[in-house]
Amino acid sequence: MTSAPPSEAAYDRLRLRQWARGRAVSAGTHRRDLLKLVAAASVATPWVAAAAAPAAASQPGLPGVVKPLPPEFFTLRGTNAETNFEALRDTGLLTPVDRFFVRNHTATPSVDAARWTLTVWGNGLRGGPVDFSYDALRALPSVTRTAFVECAGNGRSFFTSQQGQQVSGTAWTLGAIGTARWRGVRLAEVLRRAGIGRHAVDVLPRGLDAEVAGDGVNLGRVRRPLPVSKAMDDVLLAYEMNGEPLPPDHGAPVRLIVPSWVGIANIKWVGDIEVSEQPLLSPWNTGLYRLFGPGHPPEGSAPLTRQTLKSAFELAPGASFAVGREHRLTGRSWSGGTPVRSVEISTDGGGRWRPARLRDEPRAGSWVRWAADWVPRATGPTVLLARATDRSGRVQPAATAHNTQGYLFDAVVRHAVTVV
Incomplete structure (x- = not known):
């Protein structure tokens, strides 16, 4: 029995067919490079991102992360910091910011909220691009929601340690998750004010962190499309975490919160949002964040959406x-x-x-x-x-x-x- 609403399941099936038949539009990455990612993913070839220079002060042992990462709270994994679950024993329902895991593709950028602008653009709007300053965004009606953010690879190491199976990616145990109280503006509110059209099908938020590159391919900035049905439902553009302004490592000044979906959908450091009348593809819903291997189609499963x-x-x-x-x-x-x-x-x-x-x-x-x-x-x-x-x-x-x-x-x- 599936827990996903029919609209999400239908979207997943549609995207899988469109990808297989080459009918979706590549958003910023050449299709041959997307196909290269798919080929690598199907044989568990690790994808190694090139290190990026941090744009903010970092802690010894993990360049690119701003906040302290004491060993009693975190286990360091590449560019990431996993929460030690025993560190949550004396906490409440919400994960304190100082114990919230960090998932970075490159390095935490330093973004000045006073100079930050969110640009909403694309052929899915009725008019031209629309900009929102940080103050303008905070002046819109706000919503507060408690939700977890969890990496799609959380628990990955157990494929090997418990099931004896080879997998690629960061060897998380179970600490690539945190729950917080997020405050922000509904993405639907921003899209309506920007003039989203009735023919829009996909919404593509893009982060302001450095471009991701590795194995001779530049994937560009982290970005992953959402179906309009999800974007207009419960997604937040969040600017507060547990009652305080977002910290740098967790997306300051503004990030996406996509309740119940895999962590990659929760884009940090959002800088622009493309609204499209055509289905969109990026590396993060083609070669990455699909299921490959026995029991899955050669081109991979539909893009991952809900967590498990x-x-x-x-x-x-x-x-x-x-x-x-x-x-x-x-x-x-x-x-x-x-x-x-x-x-x-x-x-x-x-x-x-x-x-x-x-x-x-x-x-x-x-x-x-x-x-x-x-x-x-x-x-x-x-x-x-x-x-x-x-x-x-x-x-x-x-x-x-x-x-x-x-x-x-x-x-x-x-x-x-x-x-x-």
């Missing part, structure tokens, strides 16, 4: 527990579809399951915290498991179907611990 269902313990790998004492296990579960309905845990590697107590009211687009008590009776190694069920009846599986780039891992994760 996952659970994680707020616990360091290899943690130790005293035998015969009561311990409180905590964690979080989330779904890109319907809200989480229930969570079960196992403390013996899956032999027996019991329900966990939900600590929050489950809501769409957010995660739910949970807890369970455990008194281990024997010493030695064991494996903790957590699996969620959402309101559509979907349950986390024992294994995830393989894809070469390691996207959308949703299987139950085996968390090894020791009882002493």
